[in-house]
Structures are given as C-alpha cells and as structure tokens.
Amino acid sequence: MPFVHFLKNYFSTNKKHGSRDRKQIAQLCYCWFRLGHACRDMVAEERLLLALYLCSDEPNPLLAALHEEYNEKASLPLNEKLSSLRLNIFPWTDMLSEGIDAEAFSASHLVQPDLFLRIRPGYKKSIIRKLEQLAIPFNIEFENTLRLPNGFKVEDHFELNKEVVVQDLNSQRIGEMIDLVATDILSKEDAVVWDCCAASGGKTMLAFDRMPGMTFTVTDIRSSILQNLFQRFKQAGIYSYDGFVADLSLSSAKQIGEKYNLLPLQDLIIADVPCTGSGTWSRNPEQLYYFNASSINEYSALQKKIISNAIPKLLPGGYFLYITCSVFRNENEENVQFLQDKFNLELISSRTLKGYDQKADTMFSALLKSRL
Incomplete structure (x- = not known):
C-alpha cells in the first residue's frame, strides 16, 4: 500500500489527531523515509531529527525545541548541510544509467518534487488567466507544461483530463x-x-x-x-x-x-x-x-x-x-x-x-x- 493511503487510513481510525498533528506526523514520516538507507543504525529519535533538519528549508518549531543547532542551520542550502555529512542515502550508484550524477540524484531524495500539469490543446489561455486570478505562483516549462507548488488542489479549479492532465515534467x-x-x-x-x-x-x-x-x-x-x-x-x-x-x-x-x-x-x-x-x-x-x-x-x-x-x-x-x-x-x-x-x-x-x-x-x- 502506498504510504499516502496508509496514512489516510491511520488518521481516519485515530480521530484524536487534529489537523496540526496530522500535518506534523506526515512531515516527520516522509522525512524519515527520505533518508533512505542512510543512518539505519542511528538511534531513532536522532535519525528523525537529522532527517527533519535536512528536509527543512526554514527553522522548525520541533527542531527549535529538540535540536537548536539544527534549527539555526535549517535555512542553509542543502549542499552545505550535506557537505559535512557522509550519508549513503542511495547505495546502488554503480548500477545507474549512463549520465546520471550519482551525488545529485542521491541528494534529490531529500526534496519533494513540484506538481506538474500538462495543458491540453485549446485551453492554455483560459488556464493561465484563471491561475493569475487566483494569484497562484506558477511557471511555464516548455510550451504547455505548468509547474505549480505542491498542495495545489487541481480538481477544485480545473476539469481534470479535459483541461489539464496531472503529469510529471x-x-x-x-x-x-x-x-x-x-x-x-x-x-x-x-x-x-x-x-x-x-x-x-x-x-x-x-x-x-x-x-x-x-x-x-x-x-x-x-x-x-x-x-x-x-x-x-x-x-x-x-x-x-x-x-x-x-x-x-x-x-x-x-x-x-x-x-x-x-x-x-x-x-x-x-x-x-x-x-x-x-x-x-x-x-x-x-x-x-x-x-x-x-x-x-x-x-x-x-x-x-x-x-x-x-x-x-x-x-x-x-x-x-x-x-x-x-x-x-x-x-x-x-x-x-x-x-x-x-x-x-x-x-x-x-x-x-x-x-x-x-x-x-x-x-x-x-x-x-x-x-x-
């Protein structure tokens, strides 16, 4: 079962968690997974804080409470955070296809990808106009590809498959x-x-x-x-x-x-x-x-x-x-x-x-x- 569905089922049967709790639990779980195969022998609490630090691009209340040094450095670029660490997030670099930068690919697992939409023929002007009216930040990649922030509710604003298709870059x-x-x-x-x-x-x-x-x-x-x-x-x-x-x-x-x-x-x-x-x-x-x-x-x-x-x-x-x-x-x-x-x-x-x-x-x- 994909973890997103597991988490949804968990929250539906554990009503005690409020919206802030659910958001933080989900964030911590995904940070844990993003460390991949690195630090498997580390104490769980320490590994979780390290993962949260590496996956955060701004100070975090939990880091502020539990690891002040991490919190102070949370806004640093990811490459600077990783420079002093030896992490084996993706251990199969010798099996990669030609041309893939193993170090950059490994580090990318610490970053959530963006949301991409493909604009179907005939709808580009109306889609762009609606996004501008909504004041949603977006970029146009190639001719009909939209890059949007994660969390944007596509189905609330566009007709899926008719106007736009959710499809990676x-x-x-x-x-x-x-x-x-x-x-x-x-x-x-x-x-x-x-x-x-x-x-x-x-x-x-x-x-x-x-x-x-x-x-x-x-x-x-x-x-x-x-x-x-x-x-x-x-x-x-x-x-x-x-x-x-x-x-x-x-x-x-x-x-x-x-x-x-x-x-x-x-x-x-x-x-x-x-x-x-x-x-x-x-x-x-x-x-x-x-x-x-x-x-x-x-x-x-x-x-x-x-x-x-x-x-x-x-x-x-x-x-x-x-x-x-x-x-x-x-x-x-x-x-x-x-x-x-x-x-x-x-x-x-x-x-x-x-x-x-x-x-x-x-x-x-x-x-x-x-x-x-």
Whole structure:
C-alpha cells in the first residue's frame, strides 16, 4: 500500500489527531523515509531529527525545541548541510544509467518534487488567466507544461483530463519522442497505435494530443485499471480507441488471449513497462527506504517478457517506444540492447530524462524502428 493511503487510513481510525498533528506526523514520516538507507543504525529519535533538519528549508518549531543547532542551520542550502555529512542515502550508484550524477540524484531524495500539469490543446489561455486570478505562483516549462507548488488542489479549479492532465515534467517530455515519428505515422492511411502497458493512460492521452484522430488500442493486466482509464478518456473527449485485458508477461500468445492474437500489426507501440520506479522515489520515498536490489533483475526479466510479446505486433517499418521511470541500467540500456540484438530493431534515439535537478521524476526512453 502506498504510504499516502496508509496514512489516510491511520488518521481516519485515530480521530484524536487534529489537523496540526496530522500535518506534523506526515512531515516527520516522509522525512524519515527520505533518508533512505542512510543512518539505519542511528538511534531513532536522532535519525528523525537529522532527517527533519535536512528536509527543512526554514527553522522548525520541533527542531527549535529538540535540536537548536539544527534549527539555526535549517535555512542553509542543502549542499552545505550535506557537505559535512557522509550519508549513503542511495547505495546502488554503480548500477545507474549512463549520465546520471550519482551525488545529485542521491541528494534529490531529500526534496519533494513540484506538481506538474500538462495543458491540453485549446485551453492554455483560459488556464493561465484563471491561475493569475487566483494569484497562484506558477511557471511555464516548455510550451504547455505548468509547474505549480505542491498542495495545489487541481480538481477544485480545473476539469481534470479535459483541461489539464496531472503529469510529471519528464513524463510530458516523452512527447518529444512521439514528435520524431508523428509526421510519418499521420501520413499513413488507417495508422494504428497500441499502448501495451497503458496503466492510467497518460502516455496514450499525450500521444492522442500529438496525433489527433489516431486510432488507439490500450491494454493492461487488470480490468479495473482499464475501467478507470476509460473514464479518463471520456473526460478527455477521446473515443477512437479499443481496450482489453492482456498480460504480456505470459509465456505464449494463446495464454495472453484471443483479442491479443487478433490485434493487427501496429505503426507505433508504446511500452511504458512496469519497473522499480526508482526515478520517482523522491515523490514516494517509502519505496526507497524499503527497496531490495534483488528486484532490479526481477523487473528486467519481466520487461523482457513484455516487450518480447509486444514486438510481434509491430508493423515492418513501425516504431517501438520503450519507457521506464527507472534509473537502473539493467532496466534501461540493457533492455534497449536486448531489443536491438534479438529483434533487429534500429535505435533512433535514447534519452535519460534527468529530473533530480528539476524537482521532477527521472525517466528513460528509447525510440526504435523495425527494419523493413
């Protein structure tokens, strides 16, 4: 269970906590998790105060009462706080994808990411006008990406999925990969796109807005996931799609099911595969705290099964977009090499989308093409 839901359940069954108590308990828990694998042997109270100090950017009443020295230094930049400490927050730096700054990435777990929205086509002026009227601080990143402070209640001010989509900065940048092939795909009559691990459908909606009018197929392993996705599509005004349950980790086409077998060859397959989620741990720090490195190889093997069942549905000359929110080489570059070696795909572009210096998630994407 994600910790945010655990905490909500805890507070609902423990009514004695007032709003200030709930806020402080949540802050302390998240600070504890953000220290990751550092100081595991430290006395719990000392570790908690150290975590609160590192995660605070201004003086804190609790620090003032329990650790005056920390409180006096709370406003210092994070790099200055860390300079005198030897903390092993993220101990798997030798397994990182190419180009990731291990020290900066490790430190980013102490900082809560910002909230990002993607403005859907036709709504930019009205969205900006409303934010200005609300006097909400915001920045425009790229053409249609909004950066907002965490805690902003999106659903209170905008129509979710119709006007804006809650989507991380680098998740939105996947659109740059789609743009590389959009003209070619749109030039084809009756071109089709398959999002084979659709989940909440964010990448499908992104592709739809980049390639309006395209016909999509969406699949995932549970019907409940797809039902939620279909509701999002309805809110977004997307109707040109088909969807069905398909577990691509199964060993044979017969096991995956009849609808999979009847699926026509695709011009573009989007594979945002299940992964460790290690690029999102600054947003979900409990996953960093409890992570076991043995799962990296487990996820890598699962990803190979999924893409091995997806590739047979790729049209000759079609495109395969591989995506993870992982920072581990085994889930990223290794699987891109697997795609090239086993399926003779041509690599067009691969990118590690670094979010650790942007208060955003870190992601990996690779665009490949099936040889004719």
